[in-house]
Amino acid sequence: MAKKQAHSDHGPTGKAVGHVNGNEPAATDASHSRVAELSNLLDQAQTQLHATLEAKEMADRDRAMLAHELRTPLTAIMGFADVMRTELLGPLGHEKYRGYVKDIHCSAQHVLQLCDAVLDLARAQSEEIPIEPVDIRIADSVDKALSMLGGMAVEYGIKLETEIAPDFPILHTDRHMLERALINLVSNAIKFTPRGGRVTVVAKVDPADGAVILVISDTGIGIAPEDLARVMRPFVQIKAAQNGKRPGSGLGLPITEALVRRLGGEFELRSKPGVGTAATIRFPRAIQRAA
Ligand SMILES: Nc1ncnc2c1ncn2[C@@H]1O[C@H](COP(=O)(O)OP(=O)(O)OP(=O)(O)O)[C@@H](O)[C@H]1O
Ligand SMILES: [Mg+2]
Secondary structure (H helix, E strand, C coil), X not given: CCCCCCCCCECCCCCECCCCCCCCCHHHHHHHHHHHHHHHHHHHHHHHHHHHXXXXXXXXXXXXXXXXXXXXXXXXXXXXHHHHHCCCCCCCCCHHHHHHHHHHHHHHHHHHHHHHHHHHHHHHHCCCCCCCEEEECHHHHHHHHHHHCHHHXXXXXXXXXXXECCCCCCEEEEHHHHHHHHHHHHHHHHHCCCCCCEEEEEEEECCCCCCEEEEEEECCCCCCHHHCCHHHCCCCCCHXXXXXXXXXXXXXXXXXXXXXXXXXXXXEEEEECCCEEEEEEEECHHHECCC
């Protein structure tokens, strides 16, 4: 996960730089330093927590448990930070406090997103979570995914396109799982495609065996052959692709693969560095709604 940029004013030691001017009493300055220190400690805790959650030796079950346990205090921290940010109970009193509160909210939000992704992976891999099949018009699900990610596409300067075969059948499967897989793949395609590029979602049926095929392709940076298998593992992100500003925690692809498998399908990633990537989901004919 890209580390957040601190908004506060820190010195080379990592401690807050106190600005003493003639108008500020010393006690106020000391409390600024204290809050800045707290904000720094939270930053360190965030880094430590990432490392713990990402540690290979940690069992999936323990990781899911830790993520679950952390959700409640993180939600509370975010709630309190929000009350302070909006000055609901009174003014914060100093401009710097606003920066610290923003940092605290931002740190908590990052860790909360990481916890949610860890829990999503555990759920996708668990046989105990039931599949709830409903009839699905793929055009609706694709529209939903693309409109959710429309803002991101505009921000990254990417054109979104769809090619849905006119005879594409109604599917009978778990809507939430299918849409989550689509969203993960389209968001990757947008994130890893340079400005001016294109992301296309194709839905078609294999005439040979009636298999249902969804392909999400992009004109992006691509993935080197030696990294193709690696990126399917939790927490793996290709450093060169991050460019210092691509958000995420390296869980989208493993979650997607687990979801697709859970729905009885197969997932495949093909890529050519500098040309683009195509992610293919293939479901057996049986996923089509019975006539
Ligand atoms: N379409 C793509 N083009 C190029 N590289 C990709 C693409 N999709 C994934 N990758 C590479 O694979 C890595 C893992 O992808 P994955 O979706 O699991 O994690 P993420 O997108 O970094 O974070 P998250 O999905 O948790 O927000 C990415 O960090 C990136 O390096
Ligand atoms: Mg992703």
